[in-house]
Amino acid sequence: MIDRKNSVKLACVDGRSACPVACSLDLLGDKWTLLVVRDLLLGKTTYSEFQKSPEGIPTNILAERLKRLQAAGILEKSRYQERPVRYAYRLTAKGRDLRSVLSAMIDWGNKYIPGTIPREQIEAMVPQLPENS
Amino acid sequence: MIDRKNSVKLACVDGRSACPVACSLDLLGDKWTLLVVRDLLLGKTTYSEFQKSPEGIPTNILAERLKRLQAAGILEKSRYQERPVRYAYRLTAKGRDLRSVLSAMIDWGNKYIPGTIPREQIEAMVPQLPENS
DNA sequence: TTAGTTGCTTGCATATTGCAAGTCACTTGA
């Protein structure tokens, strides 16, 4: 007996379809996940820095998102200090490559949502983003 | 008596902050909205066509999203036929400009989510997308 | 010794999703 479901779509583990947009949204499609990625791209690395962002992410959601992003290989968690223990979160290459998505959102937001802070001002805050890599 | 709240941030009506990413996510940050935009970019125009997409969007959510996107000026609704009434949804310039966001997601998905259908195959389905405008 | 910081977890109310079914105005086929 052949399992049709498995033979028809193996793509995008547990995704809704094999569409790269749908699969990306399965992971990133909510109000908070990409904001965490944004903060990481801006050079923030600690839990408390993410909390301090102006959007005010609830702490339970932040904790859950960090776990999910780590499980998805988008970021890595490391202790950067024992006594007292302190953790740093950093993007992997997979996470850094989301920059193009965020970049497109910045341009779209700047063009169509009045009052959003312009890309140049954002780039001025970034450690070493401007270069294309 | 001065209202500090209003004087400090007028940006991004009702948004969580003035960040273009946060403001974009206020509108687009969920699992379904960008899939509807994707379908529109692929040339789909009717309610039932959106429903037929492989992700299987629930009808109540589809109806709600279409209203929100229309209210946000991302798409326009028009009757293309009286008796029986039939509606067509089409992207505005604002909506079409989301192509760059979707495009970045396609590239990211293709690169990091195995089994997602490749951009060339998607472009082959599109009416007149390939050109840069 | 007391207060403060970091990185969380827990509880609970509210909001959003997802599924199924129903509705209304038609059209099409028998």
Add this chain to the structure above:
DNA sequence: TCAAGTGACTTGCAATATGCAAGCAACTAA
């Protein structure tokens, strides 16, 4: 003419996710 669709939704309700407040453990600094 009458039953069975079809397109575009709406409604009800259970399941899941979000948002807020509080709590907590392990430290540090005063």
